[in-house]
Amino acid sequence: MLSQSELNTAKRSVLFRNVPDQMLQNLLSDSHKRKVARGATLFVQGDPATHMFVILEGCVKLIRITPGGEEIVVAVYSEGDSFGEAVALKGGQYPVTVEAVQDSVLLQVETRVVFDTLRSDPDLAVAMLSSTFSHLHELVMEIENLKALSGAQRLATFLISLAPVEDGPCSLVLPYDKVLIAKRLGMKPESLSRSFANLRKQGVSVKRQSVDVDDITQLKEFVSDDA
Structure with missing residues (x-):
C-alpha cells in the first residue's frame, strides 16, 4: 500500500504523469513496493524484462559491463524517475544491470498488468510513448554532451x-x-x-x-x- 507521499511521487514520474487517476489506481492495485539496500542489484543485464519501475525513494544506477570488465554508467535515476518501460513493453531482456546507489524503495509494475490495461484502454499508450520518448531524448543529449x-x-x-x-x-x-x-x-x-x-x-x-x-x-x- 502506497502512502500519499509515495503516490504523489509516482504521479510525478514521466511514466504515470499523464495517466488518468482511475487508470492509475487500477495499475497500482496490482503493483507492489520493493526495498533495495545500498549496493544491492535489482536485476542484471540479460534478465527477462518482466517489470518497469518508479523510484519512490533513493537512487539507482544503470550500468553495462564491457567485454573487458569495465563498468559503464548509462544513467543514474533518483526519486520520481522511472525506468524499464521500453524494454519491458518490447519484451526480451534487460540491456543493463541496475544497482542501488542508496537504500531505495521502488514501485514495481508488472508488464503483464500494463498490457492488460492497454487492451482495455489504449489511452495508456500515450503515457508509455511519452515516457519512452523522454528517455530517448535524455540519451541523445548525453551523447551530444559527451561529443561536444x-x-x-x-x-x-x-x-x-x-x-x-x-x-x-x-x-x-x-x-x-x-x-x-x-x-x-x-x-x-x-x-x-x-x-x-x-x-x-x-x-x-x-x-x-x-x-x-x-x-x-x-x-x-x-x-x-x-x-
Whole structure:
C-alpha cells in the first residue's frame, strides 16, 4: 500500500504523469513496493524484462559491463524517475544491470498488468510513448554532451541541473559520491577533480559533497561558450 507521499511521487514520474487517476489506481492495485539496500542489484543485464519501475525513494544506477570488465554508467535515476518501460513493453531482456546507489524503495509494475490495461484502454499508450520518448531524448543529449562539451562543461551542466535557482548564487549538495559522478559524466575520477579545479574560475567551490556557485548564469554561459 502506497502512502500519499509515495503516490504523489509516482504521479510525478514521466511514466504515470499523464495517466488518468482511475487508470492509475487500477495499475497500482496490482503493483507492489520493493526495498533495495545500498549496493544491492535489482536485476542484471540479460534478465527477462518482466517489470518497469518508479523510484519512490533513493537512487539507482544503470550500468553495462564491457567485454573487458569495465563498468559503464548509462544513467543514474533518483526519486520520481522511472525506468524499464521500453524494454519491458518490447519484451526480451534487460540491456543493463541496475544497482542501488542508496537504500531505495521502488514501485514495481508488472508488464503483464500494463498490457492488460492497454487492451482495455489504449489511452495508456500515450503515457508509455511519452515516457519512452523522454528517455530517448535524455540519451541523445548525453551523447551530444559527451561529443561536444569539455569535461569542465559537462560538470557545469550537471551542477546546473542540481541548482535550486535559475540564476544568481546558490549552494547545493552532490547527490552521490564523486566516483559515480565521474562515471556518469564519462570521465575518470582524476579528470573530475581537474574539472572542479577548472570551474574555480567560473565561481565554483567544492568541499566534500557541498558545492557553492557564485552565479548560475555564469555557469550557463560557460557551457554555451563554443570557444
